[in-house]
Amino acid sequence: MTTPPPQQPPLSQLFHHDNTTSYLDAVALGARTVADHLDRGGRPATGRDARSAAARVAAVDLDAPLGDAASAVEELSRLWLQDTVWFHEPAYAAHLNCPVAVPALLAEVLISSVNASLDTFDQSVGATFIERHLVDWTAGRIHGPDHVGGDGIFTSGGTQSNLQGLLLARDHALAAGAPADRLRILASTQAHFSVQKAARLLGLGDAAVLGVPIDAGRRMDPAALARALDGVAAAGDVPMAVVATAGTTDFGAIDPLPELAALARRHGAWLHVDAAYGGGLLASRTRRHLLAGIEHADSVTVDFHKTWFQPVSASALVVRDGATLRHVTWHADYLNPKDAAHPNQVDKSLQTTRRFDALKLWMTLRTMGADTVGDWFDAAIDLAAAVAERVAAAPDLELAAPPSLSTVVFRYAPAGVDGAHLDALNTRLRAALYDSGRAMVAATKVDGRTFLKLTLLNPRADVEQLAGLLDLLRETGAGLAAELVVGRPPRQRALHLVEAVR
Structure with missing residues (x-):
């Protein structure tokens, strides 16, 4: 006997234009579901491992629909x-994930x-002008209110913005x-890896990107850049672009x-x-001066879904x-006819179909104002400075450098553990925190050594x-260090520590 397929909902429940009640019910169901999970908070995660998470999803038969949204949401929750x-x-x-403005x-x-x-006016009407007004407003924050001729486009993120900025630089040089x-x-x-990625996508190759040394503050060294530019000219090459970073991923x-x-x-x-990371300083009432000189840029990347507290995705070039x-x-005749009265944003974008992501920033600015957004980023930066002081004062923690923005790079460094053993311990420590579900920290390399990183955007x-x-980190680290070395002869301790991490 064959099992009958689940009953399908009527078409009137599938499209909100046909049934306003179904639309309201669906949106309310989504909001209640999220609220229920928010109320169970206290930990950033559960520590679910990748294997069991993958197995749960793989067990779903996508050819056997559940028939109603409530059942689908219940399954999705699991x-x-x-x-x-x-x-x-x-x-x-x-x-660099942020909580989002309501x-x-x-x-x-x-x-x-x-x-x-x-992409086109006849698919968006007022939305076209909302986005253009936001681009003009952002350009004013970058280049100054009196600058004329600036423009831009919303993108999917910093990687796409960097790609488009370097595409413009390439074609400007070719022209x-x-x-x-x-x-x-x-x-x-x-600099962010997307610079190398962009060079590859633009057909320039990996060798086209020249890494310029940094100074003691982990910023590009102007003297080193001057030497590099002279070297490019001496080799008969062309300096297509200089990419400056306003907020490096690790140190800000x-x-x-x-x-x-x-x-x-x-x-x-x-x-x-x-300025994917540091772009939030454009809204700061106390730290805007840190971006002095950005007004000279030919192109700027801003990620609103980082330090402007917007949902992904919301970025701009x-x-x-x-x-x-x-x-x-x-x-294309069918898409962007030459009609100045009806501007089409597809003329400026790498994308064709494109979401109205600008509306998120618009609603935030119209409800809360830019000063509030800037104050939030300032609060995160102040918090990082205060946390760094706690790290520096702890005898078993090592601060890599004072924070520039809202990241704190450090490592757990108990007495008696050093070198590769310390790298292995910090790798294991980060994994143990995630497995517990009680905390999540990042990891990075500093001069070849493993460090941990707190990225603070709350x-x-x-x-x-x-x-x-x-x-919690120090307590967990102390337990790991003791567990990994206890009862073993000195020559075996390092090997055991590395094997435990594996």
């Missing part, structure tokens, strides 16, 4: 929400429900007659933008500033001269909560 990572918990301090969540409902596409095989990009050794370091801008201008190089966006324009977290995280 597959995802029960074990998801919650970025609003103070003990989450791993990556007005932006309201915007997400509107964005998904209407499903506008921002000036530079040979493609001689183009070079100069970026610090701490901000390259000396005025000096780099002067060098780029002297050598005829495009200046791109990757802003250019000093809007005419340079012509390098990404491709004409404006509601306080010093005592983070001090509790440090206490």
Whole structure:
């Protein structure tokens, strides 16, 4: 006897345009589900391992629908929400993920429900001008309110913004007659990996990116850049672009933008500033000066879904001269007719169909204001400074460097453990914290050694909560160190420690 297929819901329940009640019920169900999981908070995660998470999902038969949204959400809770990572918990301090502003969540409902596409005016109407107004506003924050001619486009994230900025730089150089095989990009050794990735995607190759040494503050060294630019010229190559970073991923370091801008201008190089992390300083009432010199940039990456507290995705590329966006324009009669009265954003974007992500920032600014956003980022930076003081004062913790923005790089360094043994211990410690579900921290390499990293983007977290995280980390680390070496002859201890990590 065959099992009858589940009864399918009527079409009137599948499209909210046909049944307003079904739409309201679905949105309310989603909101209640999230609220229920938020109320069970206290830990950033459960520590679910990848193997069991994958097995749960693989067991789902996608050809056997459940028939109603409530059952699907109940299943989803088991597959995802029960074990998801919650970025609003103070003990989450791993990556550049932020808790999100509530007005932006309201915007997400509107964005998904209407499903506008921002490529052409006739698919978006007012949304086109909301995005353009936000780009103009951001350009004003970067280049100054009196600057004329700036422009830009919202993108999916910093990687896409960096790619588009370097594409403009490449085509600007090619239009000036530079040979493609001689183009070079100069970026610090701490620049985001998307710079190398962009060079590869643009057909320039890995060798086109030249790493410039950093100074004691882990910022690009202007003297080293000057030597590198002279070397490029001596080799008969062309400095296509200088990429400055305003907030490196690990240390939050901000390259000396005025000096780099002067060098780029002297050598005829495009200046791109990757401010994906530090861009939130554009809204700060106390730290905007840290971005002094960004106004000289030819293109700037800003990630609103990092230090502007927006849901993913919300990023932008802003250019000093809007005419340079012509390098990404491709004409199609069915999509972007030449009609100045009806501007089409597809002329400026690497994407065609594109969500109305700008609405999230718009709702946040119209509800809370930019000053509040800036104050939140300032609070995270202040918190990082206070936590770094606690780290520096602890005898078994080693601070890598004073924080520049909201990251704290350090490691657990108990007496009697050093070298590769210390690297292995910190690797194991990070995994143990995740497995417990009680805290999440990141890891990185500093001069070849393993360090831990707290990335603090929660404006509601306080010093005592983070001090509790440090206490948990030290307690867990002490237990691991004792467990890994107890009862073993000295020559076997290091081997056991490494094997335990594996």
